[in-house]
Amino acid sequence: MQWEIRPGVQRPVGRFGEWTGISRDRRDHSATTASAIQSADAVRKLAVDGVTASSELSPGFAAANLIDGDPAMPWNDASLSGAGAVLTFDLGEPVFLDTIVIHNYDNPRDPRSFKRNARVKEFDVEYHTEHGTMRLKATAPDTAAPFTVSINALHDGPLVIRVASVWPAEAVDDAPPFLELSVGEVEFFGSAITDEWMESAIREAKQTVAAFESEIATLTSALETAPPEAAQEMQDKLAIADAGLAEAVRSLLELEKRVTLINQSGANRP
Incomplete structure (x- = not known):
């Protein structure tokens, strides 16, 4: 697809500081842009073309489980308890990315599953905007409820989630802890750019x-x-x-x- 660019307003825009592309706060996406984005299209769940992980426990716990629509079918790392875990997602065409929702594994058929596996705690999200590469740091609470990361930006390219630390696996009753980091699902919400x-x-x-x-x-x-x-x-x-x-x-x-x-x-x- 191609868009026509008509002459924009050529007026000095003042001083906004130097842009490093790394760990800038959320003010880089102005209210004006956000308002235009929100009125342009409704936010919906985005399709994901593919995902890879730095490690997998086995084919039954592959990275593809992260985008299969079933949080009860998780990805597990290779018994590393989250050490060095990196997840890379391909969203296909450029999108407006509103939020990311991450589900730690919590199997409703086994109430012990949440605590017995390591859970995502500290992590960063790497995405690509007109400003360059952005890295947003976040901390997930130790809860079975899905948690949401707000992005609110135009994105094009691979999206990477790097796990920095985990909530450690725990024994539950007489059941020992597992050695794996387990994530049930990762969902992306936003708008296709047409x-x-x-x-x-x-x-x-x-x-x-x-x-x-x-x-x-x-x-x-x-x-x-x-x-x-x-x-x-x-x-x-x-x-x-x-x-x-x-x-x-x-x-x-x-x-x-x-x-x-x-x-x-x-x-x-x-």
Whole structure:
């Protein structure tokens, strides 16, 4: 697929700091971009083309179990208790990735299964946006309930989950602990990126830019005739609007840049 990029707003966007691509906080995805994304398409469960793991206990506990839709059929590492565990997922085409949901193994037919296996505790998620490679660190609670990681970004490329530590396996009653890290399922939720999706996102981003420009023009005009007692308040409002415009322009340029990257990625796919 190809998207047409029309001329964007070429206005200085101010200083936003240096981007390292590693461990930046979530403010890099602006409210403007998120709003455009959310209105462009409904969030749904995404298909996964494939998954590999750094180790597997046996064919019956293979990495493919992570995406088979059955949390009661787990992946187990090769009796390593999570040491060096790495899971790599292929989501296929570029997507807007909203959340990742991870299910530690908890077999409803065996209430002891959750505690007897090692469970994911600390981990990081590596994904790829227009900013480059992002790494998000997270800690899962020691609970059988699925836990959710918020991503809220455009993603294209392999997605990697690296396990840094685990909740250790425990003996339950007279049943000894297992040596394996066990994960029942990993699910991804977001939106497929279509022509209509990107056009809608860019259209809303441009509308946001136009709204800020209109507000700035109105405030600037009013400031010229404002009495001294009102001038400072209007200058404060103008500064806020200027900052909002800079962020909106940055969001628009990010979306347009992403179109270019997606087009290039599509051209390079077999």
